[in-house]
Amino acid sequence: MYRLVFSALALISTLGISSIAAAQNCGGGFYDFVQELKSEARARGYSSALSEQFFASVAQDPKVIKADRAQGVFQLPFLEFSGRLISDHRLQHGAKNAAKYKREFDYIERELGVPRGVLLAFWAFETDYGAFQGNFNTLNALVTLAHDCRRPELFRPQIFAALELFKRGDFDPVTTTGAWAGEIGMVQMLPEDILVNGIDGDGDGQVQLKTSAPDALMSGASMLRALGWQPNQPWLQQVTLPADMDWSLSGLTTEKSLREWAALGLRGRHKPLASDNLMASALLPQGHKGPAFLVYPNFRVFIEWNESLIYITTAGYFATLLEGGAPLDPVSPDTGLTGDQMRVLQQKLVELGFDVGDVDGILGAKTRAAVRIVQDVLAMPIDGWPTPALLNSF
Numbered sequence: 001m002y003r004l005v006f007s008a009l010a011l012i013s014t015l016g017i018s019s020i021a022a023a024q025n026c027g028g029g030f031y032d033f034v035q036e037l038k039s040e041a042r043a044r045g046y047s048s049a050l051s052e053q054f055f056a057s058v059a060q061d062p063k064v065i066k067a068d069r070a071q072g073v074f075q076l077p078f079l080e081f082s083g084r085l086i087s088d089h090r091l092q093h094g095a096k097n098a099a100k101y102k103r104e105f106d107y108i109e110r111e112l113g114v115p116r117g118v119l120l121a122f123w124a125f126e127t128d129y130g131a132f133q134g135n136f137n138t139l140n141a142l143v144t145l146a147h148d149c150r151r152p153e154l155f156r157p158q159i160f161a162a163l164e165l166f167k168r169g170d171f172d173p174v175t176t177t178g179a180w181a182g183e184i185g186m187v188q189m190l191p192e193d194i195l196v197n198g199i200d201g202d203g204d205g206q207v208q209l210k211t212s213a214p215d216a217l218m219s220g221a222s223m224l225r226a227l228g229w230q231p232n233q234p235w236l237q238q239v240t241l242p243a244d245m246d247w248s249l250s251g252l253t254t255e256k257s258l259r260e261w262a263a264l265g266l267r268g269r270h271k272p273l274a275s276d277n278l279m280a281s282a283l284l285p286q287g288h289k290g291p292a293f294l295v296y297p298n299f300r301v302f303i304e305w306n307e308s309l310i311y312i313t314t315a316g317y318f319a320t321l322l323e324g325g326a327p328l329d330p331v332s333p334d335t336g337l338t339g340d341q342m343r344v345l346q347q348k349l350v351e352l353g354f355d356v357g358d359v360d361g362i363l364g365a366k367t368r369a370a371v372r373i374v375q376d377v378l379a380m381p382i383d384g385w386p387t388p389a390l391l392n393s394f
Contacts (some may be wrong), residue, residue: 078285113231116322161191185209287385290333
């Protein structure tokens with residue numbers, strides 16, 4: 001029934017397919033790869049002795065690759081995902097840490113303009129306020145991921161940032177541990193971010209993100225500012241949508257001023273909308289029947305911290321709770337797809353010529369964009385939320 005429609009879709013989608021990225025310097029034998037890294041280190045001006053010492057203990061870690069491939073939690077819908085990450089324990093300990101480090105948070109808000117709720121949210125989600133910082137050897141993780149050809153452009157530069165930290169005495173290739181993706185410390189920062197944004201928050205002359213909460217919090221705030229955080233501006237707000245909402249206006253690719261959104265019938269769910277001139281996008285993480293948010297320019301800074309939309313939406317919402325905001329009202333979103341169903345949908349979209357990134361069962365930005373095009377053709381609400389009815393249309 002839809003064959004002609006989807007043939008047209010395939011032609012349309014080819015116009016948006018990006019070219020295949022140039023091959024990265026990765027793969028091959030692991031030992032040979034490490035030798036290449038040593039050569040590059042010398043080309044960057046590091047001595048042979050320093051380079052040999054830095055890479056002396058490095059080893060490939062298959063557990064890192066396994067962790068990189070096994071991120072099934074991101075397949076969960078927003079309400080289930082946020083229900084797992086947000087707990088009374090994290091709310092209570094957020095309040096305790098806000099009181100314990102009041103002086104540091106006051107300074108951060110005054111000098112850097114980053115609200116304590118935002119930092120507390122990342123601190124909670126990344127390491128449970130420092131309790132679980134990861135036990136992967138950081139250098140092994142970075143070299144393993146740079147050698148793997150999935151995202152070498154992200155991880156290769158981090159190796160040389162770690163080398164610079166080693167030269168400065170702030171990184172031990174044998175004992176420094178953290179997350180499987182190479183992040184270090186209470187708020188999980190990559191070596192390059194530590195180099196650029198690390199702050200000695202407790203005045204002891206060192207930047208110790210694993211053991212010093214003041215260092216971690218101020219460094220995290222510095223990174224958010226560097227990524228574009230605007231002081232005294234919101235990041236996310238629950239809203240009520242009008243019944244006659246044009247769902248095609250939802251999504252992060254459409255921005256309107258709050259004056260324009262208000263004219264279309266959007267209202268703040270628990271408090272009025274902010275300044276009329278502030279730009280915002282309508283975010284529907286589970287479609288037009290699920291929770292609805294307006295997200296502001298500061299929300300896009302969250303994306304720079306973590307590319308997972310479900311993660312940052314949950315972090316943004318949790319940050320509002322930590323700032324005293326109201327919890328979500330009950331909603332009844334349309335049933336979504338399981339991870340396996342999402343992979344089937346992604347494969348069908350790929351066969352039509354859409355670029356959905358990895359066929360991984362995760363509803364990422366590229367998959368949402370393709371779904372919106374299909375929904376438009378099928379006269380379904382264009383909200384980017386794939387349902388079994390949409391999958392069965394193929």
